[in-house]
Amino acid sequence: MVTNPMQALSNKRLFTPGPVMMSPDILKIGVQQTPYFRNKEFSDLLLMCETNLLSLVSAPKNSRVVFLTASGTAAMEASIVNLFTCDTPVAVINGGSFGQRFVDICQRHRIPVDNIQVDRDDLRDGLVLDSLSTGLSGLLINAHETSIGHLYDIAKSGAYCQSKKILHVVDAISTFVTDEINMLSQYIDVLILSSHKGLALPPGLAMIVLSPSAIERINRHNEFLYFDFFYYLENGVRGQTPFTPAISIFLQLYARLSELERSGIEHSINKANSLANYFRSKIERLNFETYSTSMPNAMTAVRVPNNIDASLIVSRLESDFDCVVAPNGGSLKNLLFRVSHMGHMSLGDIDVLVQGLEYIVKDICK
Numbered sequence: 001m002v003t004n005p006m007q008a009l010s011n012k013r014l015f016t017p018g019p020v021m022m023s024p025d026i027l028k029i030g031v032q033q034t035p036y037f038r039n040k041e042f043s044d045l046l047l048m049c050e051t052n053l054l055s056l057v058s059a060p061k062n063s064r065v066v067f068l069t070a071s072g073t074a075a076m077e078a079s080i081v082n083l084f085t086c087d088t089p090v091a092v093i094n095g096g097s098f099g100q101r102f103v104d105i106c107q108r109h110r111i112p113v114d115n116i117q118v119d120r121d122d123l124r125d126g127l128v129l130d131s132l133s134t135g136l137s138g139l140l141i142n143a144h145e146t147s148i149g150h151l152y153d154i155a156k157s158g159a160y161c162q163s164k165k166i167l168h169v170v171d172a173i174s175t176f177v178t179d180e181i182n183m184l185s186q187y188i189d190v191l192i193l194s195s196h197k198g199l200a201l202p203p204g205l206a207m208i209v210l211s212p213s214a215i216e217r218i219n220r221h222n223e224f225l226y227f228d229f230f231y232y233l234e235n236g237v238r239g240q241t242p243f244t245p246a247i248s249i250f251l252q253l254y255a256r257l258s259e260l261e262r263s264g265i266e267h268s269i270n271k272a273n274s275l276a277n278y279f280r281s282k283i284e285r286l287n288f289e290t291y292s293t294s295m296p297n298a299m300t301a302v303r304v305p306n307n308i309d310a311s312l313i314v315s316r317l318e319s320d321f322d323c324v325v326a327p328n329g330g331s332l333k334n335l336l337f338r339v340s341h342m343g344h345m346s347l348g349d350i351d352v353l354v355q356g357l358e359y360i361v362k363d364i365c366k
């Protein structure tokens with residue numbers, strides 16, 4: 001018998017770093033008809049989203065937001081093609097697959113890149129920026145390298161960029177809402193966000209917050225149409241986007257940002273922190289270790305004991321307990337799995353996950 005893929009996909013607890021579980025309020029908005037958008041009402045909504053977002057990330061005065069209907073990677077690529085050229089190199093802090101993505105994008109567009117590869121041991125004593133070459137036009141970093149659950153010291157990379165007068169481009173896709181992001185104190189010029197991580201909305205909407213100095217640096221002759229930041233900034237003045245946006249996600253974004261404004265971003269950060277601490281204290285008792293020396297609240301990368309295969313845990317958590325955690329790839333496939341603390345989640349959800357883990361470990365080791 002062929003199973004219905006819709007049925008097979010639904011009703012699972014998501015501990016994946018995107019997508020994440022959404023709140024009932026956000027889900028309710030998703031069932032409405034998609035409204036028409038070339039009107040004053042939608043413009044008002046978009047402008048309020050921009051104002052709220054700028055305030056939540058402590059953006060410098062006169063910063064602007066580009067709303068792209070696309071996944072997070074498109075926002076990374078769009079930022080690079082709008083702000084850099086083949087003439088001057090950029091540096092990328094590359095500690096995993098999302099750092100590598102920045103490198104890949106630069107290489108595709110023939111932008112010279114100083115690829116600063118760092119592994120967990122290099123990071124034990126913090127980010128070292130002494131070896132960066134001179135004459136850079138920007139530094140690209142993922143605030144949280146989601147492939148290994150490492151949170152970088154972006155206040156430090158920001159201070160470095162500030163001293164060298166180069167653009168500080170921060171991918172905070174898996175950082176915003178669960179961990180601190182402050183464009184002023186962390187000297188962020190370009191902040192890359194997307195809808196389906198900490199914001200806990202469906203995938204499809206990406207946001208790039210540009211400081212005034214980033215806006216000044218946008219390339220005049222961009223060969224792209226869909227990605228042309230000028231086009232978005234121009235339309236954004238009247239609360240519109242150049243092309244049909246993910247309208248329904250905008251409605252959800254409006255609700256989510258208003259809620260964050262009301263409760264305060266601190267509240268969300270603290271909640272993620274309690275979930276993360278709760279989970280970490282539970283797995284310690286199972287002899288599992290945490291992988292990174294600097295963990296975000298957003299996620300935990302779990303190192304399993306040597307006699308256990310991490311990829312087996314991932315598949316059994318899903319098949320036996322309807323809990324979806326994220327596997328690792330490459331050389332870490334059998335060593336690590338990742339558990340997100342983003343989205344609409346409670347301590348009770350973590351209890352279910354931990355009970356599943358306990359059962360599977362006992363079963364494997366018996």
Ligand SMILES: *Cc1c(COP(=O)(O)O)cnc(C)c1O
Nearest residue numbers: 018071072073098142146173174
């Ligand atoms: C999820 C994520 C992205 C974006 O990935 P998409 O699959 O394009 O949405 C980018 N950077 C980081 C750090 C992420 O965690």
